[in-house]
Amino acid sequence: MKFLQVYAVVDTSYRLLWVGGEWDEFALQNAAQSALANTVLSTSLMAHIAGDDTRLLTSRLIDTVLTTKKPLRLEYRCDSPSMARKFLLTIQPMKDDRALMVHDLRDAWHFSPPLTPWHYDPHARDCKCSYCGHVMFDGSSDWVSCDEIEERHPAFVTYAVCPTCFDYVDGVVNEVEARAAAGTDTDSENPVR
Numbered sequence: 001m002k003f004l005q006v007y008a009v010v011d012t013s014y015r016l017l018w019v020g021g022e023w024d025e026f027a028l029q030n031a032a033q034s035a036l037a038n039t040v041l042s043t044s045l046m047a048h049i050a051g052d053d054t055r056l057l058t059s060r061l062i063d064t065v066l067t068t069k070k071p072l073r074l075e076y077r078c079d080s081p082s083m084a085r086k087f088l089l090t091i092q093p094m095k096d097d098r099a100l101m102v103h104d105l106r107d108a109w110h111f112s113p114p115l116t117p118w119h120y121d122p123h124a125r126d127c128k129c130s131y132c133g134h135v136m137f138d139g140s141s142d143w144v145s146c147d148e149i150e151e152r153h154p155a156f157v158t159y160a161v162c163p164t165c166f167d168y169v170d171g172v173v174n175e176v177e178a179r180a181a182a183g184t185d186t187d188s189e190n191p192v193r
């Protein structure tokens, strides 16, 4: 498994002040020429995130770290059609109301057979969760794991957040806020699911 770590520093308006680690390698692997470091610096992180729910939850996570001055950790999936990839996102408070976001690739495995490649289309009828990658097909209310979906993966998706991931993010935020309210000085990080 190739080691992969990507960093970004954002301010209170989510502007990307700095990106580092293997940012460009990751952007190229994902065919995202428009996301190369030189292009994204000083733009808003939110301009690079698809889906209202996803932008809302990402801003909530960053706001929580900036207001509580406590770090948080969150697991998520960012798959390609050929690889399942499990990441750990750590958001750390920095001085001057900035936050450091570190994305660590923790685990990866091949989909066999590969999934049908998909593209973001805001008008697509099928929906993909930005955090776990599960798919909800048009007309269904069930979210299906990509580990079971194989060639049935839709070619066009909108991005949203499934109820399980909404609850997970809620739990992470609540835990950090409770830790800040309790005045716990140790920056022991919240447990990972």
Ligand SMILES: [Zn+2]
Residues within 6 Å of the ligand: 129, 130, 131, 132, 133, 134, 161, 162, 163, 164, 165, 166
């Ligand atoms: Zn999900």
